[in-house]
Amino acid sequence: MTVPSDVTHEAPRGATESFDPASPEEWARLRELGQRMLDDMLEVQSSLRDRPAWQELPAEKRSLFDEPAPIEGIGADAAYTRFLTHILPYGNGNWHPRFFGWVQGQGTPLGMLSEMLAAGMNPHLGGFNQAPAMVERQVLRWLGSLMGIPEAGGLLVTGGTSANIHALGVARFAAVRARGGSVREYGVQQWPGQPAAKPLVFYGSVETHGWARKAAEWLGLGNQAFRRVPVNSAYQMDLTALRNQLNADRALGLDPFCVMGTAGTVNTGATDDLCAIATLCREESLWFHVDGAFGAMAALAPTVRAQLAGMELADSLAFDLHKWGAMPFECACVLVRDAELNRETFATTATYLAATNRGVSAGGAYFSDRGIDLTRGFKALKVWMQLQADGVAKFGRIITQNVRQAQQFAQAVSAHPSLELLAPAPLNIVCFRYRADALDDTSLNALNEELLARVQERGIAVPSSTKLDGRFALRLAHVNHRATDEDLARVLSAVVAIGDELLANGGRW
Numbered sequence: 001m002t003v004p005s006d007v008t009h010e011a012p013r014g015a016t017e018s019f020d021p022a023s024p025e026e027w028a029r030l031r032e033l034g035q036r037m038l039d040d041m042l043e044v045q046s047s048l049r050d051r052p053a054w055q056e057l058p059a060e061k062r063s064l065f066d067e068p069a070p071i072e073g074i075g076a077d078a079a080y081t082r083f084l085t086h087i088l089p090y091g092n093g094n095w096h097p098r099f100f101g102w103v104q105g106q107g108t109p110l111g112m113l114s115e116m117l118a119a120g121m122n123p124h125l126g127g128f129n130q131a132p133a134m135v136e137r138q139v140l141r142w143l144g145s146l147m148g149i150p151e152a153g154g155l156l157v158t159g160g161t162s163a164n165i166h167a168l169g170v171a172r173f174a175a176v177r178a179r180g181g182s183v184r185e186y187g188v189q190q191w192p193g194q195p196a197a198k199p200l201v202f203y204g205s206v207e208t209h210g211w212a213r214k215a216a217e218w219l220g221l222g223n224q225a226f227r228r229v230p231v232n233s234a235y236q237m238d239l240t241a242l243r244n245q246l247n248a249d250r251a252l253g254l255d256p257f258c259v260m261g262t263a264g265t266v267n268t269g270a271t272d273d274l275c276a277i278a279t280l281c282r283e284e285s286l287w288f289h290v291d292g293a294f295g296a297m298a299a300l301a302p303t304v305r306a307q308l309a310g311m312e313l314a315d316s317l318a319f320d321l322h323k324w325g326a327m328p329f330e331c332a333c334v335l336v337r338d339a340e341l342n343r344e345t346f347a348t349t350a351t352y353l354a355a356t357n358r359g360v361s362a363g364g365a366y367f368s369d370r371g372i373d374l375t376r377g378f379k380a381l382k383v384w385m386q387l388q389a390d391g392v393a394k395f396g397r398i399i400t401q402n403v404r405q406a407q408q409f410a411q412a413v414s415a416h417p418s419l420e421l422l423a424p425a426p427l428n429i430v431c432f433r434y435r436a437d438a439l440d441d442t443s444l445n446a447l448n449e450e451l452l453a454r455v456q457e458r459g460i461a462v463p464s465s466t467k468l469d470g471r472f473a474l475r476l477a478h479v480n481h482r483a484t485d486e487d488l489a490r491v492l493s494a495v496v497a498i499g500d501e502l503l504a505n506g507g508r509w
């Protein structure tokens, strides 16, 4: 698509244009629209339970999204009307009180308002001499000490994937340097004159989230470098298997540099024995990374925290604020115990970014020197506002509430003759299925897949699914601060009712 040549390419002579309203009257109209947007959004958020948990965008509304970019705009009011009619009702449902899919947080009203403040102010968080950077520094200090690694250097990033890849990148930097090389100069390639290097490999359980494969590929190590260790019956990394694999790999000429433990695996919510992995890493001089994408936030809940013992021993820790921290997307955190090592992995020198002694750039672009992104938004504000408003204790209470609700749900599943737990549920993830004696696993897989689609398509709730030992599992991952006990009871009764309905159809649907 090209811009037609007959459109006006310049403002009238002597005038300038801007995206700001052009007159006091236009500002007044925008203010009125903004107030309407705010009212509408808060109205929807306060009545989510009365709305479907999910509904599909109808076919007749899809054509809007095939339209080419408008050459002349339709105005903010009309654009907003399109948002109301074509977008707002058709999200993936994750803000709903009965959304339990994948591990997606709900966001909060104050988080939403804070996002508006952050976008309105629109500061550049490369660093610099400004209050928003002080906010991020403070949030990072808070998070570091809540996670038990107060000395860590850290950064807010977009998500758990990004935070984990960042951490593994620092581990790789340190490993190559410890072996006499320089990953920043030569990457992982074998340059003439450089010390010969064995292939670097790292370890995580087979239950490690899919980010690890992306990391292996993107860091130039290759998928084969991610060594998948089997798990025990509790879905935790089998540490005997880990030791055996380390020895076998060394015998093969591979060079282990890192072991990753997970605090809250994505499938079942299992937490590896982090203390034991920390000890092994110390003994073997390996980097100890913890993926705490959602589980790490349980550190804020005194009654659940014990499950994460050993997390505070990590060389690096990645976790999300947009999962169990309830923040609107996106927001995650990476903490690296050796802050200077983290800086050395990423810092660059560019004259146009040099720190000055005074003025805006006093201190320089120190956040950019801690990670990949130069231009960074004001993600810290929503975290800061919510923590200021509600305090750490309330986060802890909600996490405790979610764990209690998930445990009660798991108990109700175990007690119900038509339901079956498919994995232990130690934290906030429950994997289960509808069952019937007459049906084998293949039929049960098909029935439960259909059941899940119906629960979602009827707008009742949004669990997601996974496969465990070849068995299709309904998966309830509970990080939902909006869910009441009644919401969970409704999910359970809907699953049973729809399962009965499918069974009554004799497995034909």
Ligand SMILES: Cc1ncc(COP(=O)(O)O)c(C=O)c1O
Pocket: 102, 103, 158, 159, 160, 161, 162, 209, 211, 262, 264, 265, 266, 291, 292, 293, 294, 320, 332
């Ligand atoms: C254990 C674990 N690690 C990493 C991730 C990826 O996090 P994100 O979706 O924020 O990139 C997830 C997402 O569910 C997860 O559960």
